[in-house]
Amino acid sequence: MFAVETEALSRIYKIKKTRKEPAHTLVALDNVNLTVNQGELFGLLGPNGAGKTTLIKVLTTLLAPSSGVARVNGLDVARQPEDIRRQINMVSGGETSGYGLLTVRENLWMFTQFYGIPSKQANARIMELLKIVGLEDRANTKSSNLSTGLRQKMNIVRGFMTDPTVLFLDEPTLGLDVGAARDVRRFVRQWVNEDRRRTLLLTTHYMVEAEEMCDRVAIINQGKILACDTPQRLKASLSTEGVFSIQVSALDEVDFEDLKQIAGLRQGTLKQIEGGAQLELVLADDSVLASLINFLTAKGSQITTLHKREATLEDVFISLVGKSMKDVENGSPD
Amino acid sequence: MALQTKITRNSGFRLFLQSVIGRAYPRIIGTQRDLAWLFFDIFLPFISMVAYVFIYRALKAPEEYIGFVVLGSAMTAYWLNILWAMSSQLYWEKETGNLALYVISPASMMAILFGMASGGLFATTVRALFILIIGNWLFQVSYTITSFWALFLVFILTMVALYGLGMMLSSLFLLFNREAWHTANLLQAPVMLFSGFYFPVKVFNFWIAAAASLIPLTLGMDAIRQLVFPSGALLGFLTVKVELIVLAVLSVVFLAGAYFTLRWMEKLAIRYGRITDRLG
Numbered sequence: 082m083f084a085v086e087t088e089a090l091s092r093i094y095k096i097k098k099t100r101k102e103p104a105h106t107l108v109a110l111d112n113v114n115l116t117v118n119q120g121e122l123f124g125l126l127g128p129n130g131a132g133k134t135t136l137i138k139v140l141t142t143l144l145a146p147s148s149g150v151a152r153v154n155g156l157d158v159a160r161q162p163e164d165i166r167r168q169i170n171m172v173s174g175g176e177t178s179g180y181g182l183l184t185v186r187e188n189l190w191m192f193t194q195f196y197g198i199p200s201k202q203a204n205a206r207i208m209e210l211l212k213i214v215g216l217e218d219r220a221n222t223k224s225s226n227l228s229t230g231l232r233q234k235m236n237i238v239r240g241f242m243t244d245p246t247v248l249f250l251d252e253p254t255l256g257l258d259v260g261a262a263r264d265v266r267r268f269v270r271q272w273v274n275e276d277r278r279r280t281l282l283l284t285t286h287y288m289v290e291a292e293e294m295c296d297r298v299a300i301i302n303q304g305k306i307l308a309c310d311t312p313q314r315l316k317a318s319l320s321t322e323g324v325f326s327i328q329v330s331a332l333d334e335v336d337f338e339d340l341k342q343i344a345g346l347r348q349g350t351l352k353q354i355e356g357g358a359q360l361e362l363v364l365a366d367d368s369v370l371a372s373l374i375n376f377l378t379a380k381g382s383q384i385t386t387l388h389k390r391e392a393t394l395e396d397v398f399i400s401l402v403g404k405s406m407k408d409v410e411n412g413s414p415d
Numbered sequence: 416m417a418l419q420t421k422i423t424r425n426s427g428f429r430l431f432l433q434s435v436i437g438r439a440y441p442r443i444i445g446t447q448r449d450l451a452w453l454f455f456d457i458f459l460p461f462i463s464m465v466a467y468v469f470i471y472r473a474l475k476a477p478e479e480y481i482g483f484v485v486l487g488s489a490m491t492a493y494w495l496n497i498l499w500a501m502s503s504q505l506y507w508e509k510e511t512g513n514l515a516l517y518v519i520s521p522a523s524m525m526a527i528l529f530g531m532a533s534g535g536l537f538a539t540t541v542r543a544l545f546i547l548i549i550g551n552w553l554f555q556v557s558y559t560i561t562s563f564w565a566l567f568l569v570f571i572l573t574m575v576a577l578y579g580l581g582m583m584l585s586s587l588f589l590l591f592n593r594e595a596w597h598t599a600n601l602l603q604a605p606v607m608l609f610s611g612f613y614f615p616v617k618v619f620n621f622w623i624a625a626a627a628s629l630i631p632l633t634l635g636m637d638a639i640r641q642l643v644f645p646s647g648a649l650l651g652f653l654t655v656k657v658e659l660i661v662l663a664v665l666s667v668v669f670l671a672g673a674y675f676t677l678r679w680m681e682k683l684a685i686r687y688g689r690i691t692d693r694l695g
Contacts, residue, residue: 194437
């Protein structure tokens with residue numbers, strides 16, 4: 082049995098901006114087929130608006146699928162939502178749940194009551210978890226007085242407090258400083274390692290986070306799963322190709338479009354930097370470099386640095402989508 | 416990092432009860448923590464109460480009318496609580512992200528609503544008692560209670576029906592999203608007029624008073640006046656017995672209505688994605 086399983090799962094939103102205007106459709110999930118094994122820390126990697134949160138909403142029974150099937154621990158989200166709710170929990174990045182006038186401990190206690198945990202056990206568990214995440218001294222602080230990072234730690238504790246068998250973390254480190262994000266990642270990894278019956282599905286748009294934490298990663302864009310494997314294998318898929326970082330004295334967008342026509346240049350991004358431009362290119366093999374250098378020379382652009390590097394998940398994303406995750410989020414043209 | 420504290424989970428009625436207490440807690444504790452209510456919920460209604468008292472005194476109305484005003488002012492707190500803290504609550508819970516967490520928990524949404532209602536009832540009763548005590552002390556209102564148990568029953572049934580109405584409205588308000596705010600505004604003043612917060616509802620013709628009786632406070636206040644003021648029975652719209660029966664019927668109708676609208680709302684909200692609005 083899989084912890085999470087989807088078959089041809091689609092979710093379509095009908096959106097109406099005004100009452101008079103006819104509704105237009107937005108495909109948030111498009112024929113998604115996915116399996117997550119029990120005991121796995123699984124990452125969904127994609128830009129904002131890719132469909133990650135929609136998938137989490139469907140799996141946590143907050144949103145009905147438009148078509149297809151989604152199961153959590155073998156239970157159908159559409160037919161057995163109450164059974165699923167006993168086994169799951171969810172934490173979202175930047176969430177402002179709870180009540181500001183309650184203390185951290187009171188907020189956490191309140192949520193344990195919705196899971197039927199006796200107060201004595203709940204209070205002991207709360208203090209234990211607060212100690213682990215370093216929030217013990219804030220137990221009696223009103224949650225409205227917490228910083229974003231501390232508040233997110235409280236949310237993380239809320240998610241783990243009920244011993245879910247499947248935990249959904251939607252951008253858990255969003256808005257956290259480097260130290261707090263590191264603490265959260267370490268805690269999450271330890272929690273999964275501790276008991277192989279626990280499964281964690283994490284969405285993120287931070288490549289490093291996915292690479293560092295996840296057993297397997299699915300890359301999602303425009304509601305479609307483009308690739309799904311271990312981070313190592315996804316990166317290895319680019320090993321026959323060459324990933325190059327090249328700094329040049331100057332190169333504009335128009336010339337870059339011409340450059341992309343070079344035979345053997347798989348994908349590439351251009352970023353203007355101080356004193357020139359930065360190219361990140363995926364080449365079919367090293368021999369393509371000769372054509373590339375000829376092209377740049379013809380355009381009067383000098384190469385200041387060039388190095389071949391190991392592929393990252395960002396490169397995998399670029400090779401699949403054709404542009405960087407940032408460019409997708411900024412809506413830059415294809 | 417292995418967790419030392421083992422946890423067990425209750426289900427069935429114990430889970431239901433825990434959920435009610437859990438959700439009632441913020442409202443009960445809020446009475447102690449956020450003292451702004453002393454100004455907004457005591458002082459401001461107190462000013463309008465004083466204005467009505469002076470109007471009645473200027474008109475040389477019977478002294479019992481002063482009692483009507485004090486009682487009406489105390490009951491106003493419940494109506495405002497229903498509109499602003501009960502009906503629109505699920506909408507605000509959605510905005511803060513709490514609603515999604517309630518839905519994905521094993522707790523029933525009916526238990527969550529009961530929790531909101533009981534917490535709100537407790538907090539509002541504290542406010543209403545403050546107004547009643549200050550009003551009585553300031554204007555020397557005298558009461559003659561003809562039947563304590565009938566009074567107790569009227570109050571309980573009024574509150575059950577009223578908070579049942581609030582629970583029902585909270586589901587409807589969630590579906591209507593932003594319009595909820597306008598609806599609450601729209602309901603506030605007319606109901607305060609037609610429910611007879613400061614005067615006997617008998618002054619209206621029968622059909623207006625009957626229509627106003629759909630708001631449980633109308634009959635509740637009418638019956639309470641009949642039970643605590645000597646002239647109350649003469650000014651009563653219906654007999655206390657009939658009003659008790661109607662309030663019992665309204666209690667059943669509104670609680671059943673709350674249950675079914677909640678189920679309907681949950682179904683629609685999950686189908687159309689209205690529990691959380693963020694797309695991702």
